[in-house]
Amino acid sequence: MPSTSHFLALVTAATGALGHAVVTKPQPRVAGPAYTELCGSTYSTYMEKDPAGPIENGVAQAGSSLGCNAYLCRGYQYEDNEAAAYKVGDVVVFHVDLIAGHHPGFANVSVIDLATNTILGDPLKVWDDWPNATATTPRSDIDFNVTIPESLTSACDVGGKCAIQWYWYAGGNKQTYESCVDFYVPA
Ligand SMILES: *[C@@H]1O[C@H](CO)[C@@H](O)[C@H](O)[C@H]1NC(C)=O
Ligand SMILES: *[C@@H]1O[C@H](CO)[C@@H](O)[C@H](O)[C@H]1NC(C)=O
Ligand SMILES: *[C@@H]1O[C@H](CO)[C@@H](O)[C@H](O)[C@H]1NC(C)=O
Numbered sequence: 167m168p169s170t171s172h173f174l175a176l177v178t179a180a181t182g183a184l185g186h187a188v189v190t191k192p193q194p195r196v197a198g199p200a201y202t203e204l205c206g207s208t209y210s211t212y213m214e215k216d217p218a219g220p221i222e223n224g225v226a227q228a229g230s231s232l233g234c235n236a237y238l239c240r241g242y243q244y245e246d247n248e249a250a251a252y253k254v255g256d257v258v259v260f261h262v263d264l265i266a267g268h269h270p271g272f273a274n275v276s277v278i279d280l281a282t283n284t285i286l287g288d289p290l291k292v293w294d295d296w297p298n299a300t301a302t303t304p305r306s307d308i309d310f311n312v313t314i315p316e317s318l319t320s321a322c323d324v325g326g327k328c329a330i331q332w333y334w335y336a337g338g339n340k341q342t343y344e345s346c347v348d349f350y351v352p353a
Contacts, residue, residue: 185268185334193250198242198243221342244325261309270336273334279321
């Protein structure tokens with residue numbers, strides 16, 4: 167069936183232009199009722215079709231119906247999730263499910279203050295060029311560890327104040343990808 171295979175080739179080419187990636191370890195923030203209520207069902211329905219897809223597409227789809235900051239944790243809400251307890255010095259093992267890479271791009275991992283959407287302290291990881299086009303396994307761009315810094319003990323003492331945010335910006339297509347890991351540092 168030449169027409170079908172031609173169609174499939176076009177679909178593959180079209181989706182190949184999009185990047186797709188999401189953190190799968192540790193458990194990142196996910197969708198829930200508070201998110202759908204605040205962001206709106208147009209945005210949430212669109213984004214949940216592809217949890218690894220770029221934020222910009224959902225924002226464009228939602229238009230004026232968007233009721234949340236989509237660029238803070240992809241719009242996902244703390245109310246729908248739970249914070250992990252990490253001690254200072256704990257090594258947190260990350261895995262990014264990279265479904266489709268796209269260049270050029272950069273990525274970083276930072277602890278963010280959720281109330282102000284600002285970075286706390288120094289970034290935990292910075293990649294000037296992400297994903298690594300020549301990477302061989304084990305890949306340090308998608309499998310990496312971060313260490314919980316001492317400077318966060320008071321700023322992140324209870325759940326809902328801080329998240330570790332993984333951030334990827336694919337500059338060619340102007341597409342943003344984010345995953346947040348809620349955590350707190352128990353006293
Ligand atoms: C990480 O990405 C965010 C979003 O663009 C940016 O605000 C921040 O400056 C970046 N951090 C580094 C160290 O590049
Ligand atoms: C990309 O991967 C290659 C092959 O594993 C490695 O030699 C290189 O250092 C990596 N680049 C960066 C920036 O980590
Ligand atoms: C990350 O930490 C785990 C557990 O401590 C360790 O087994 C693994 O080798 C570390 N990975 C990297 C890339 O350092």
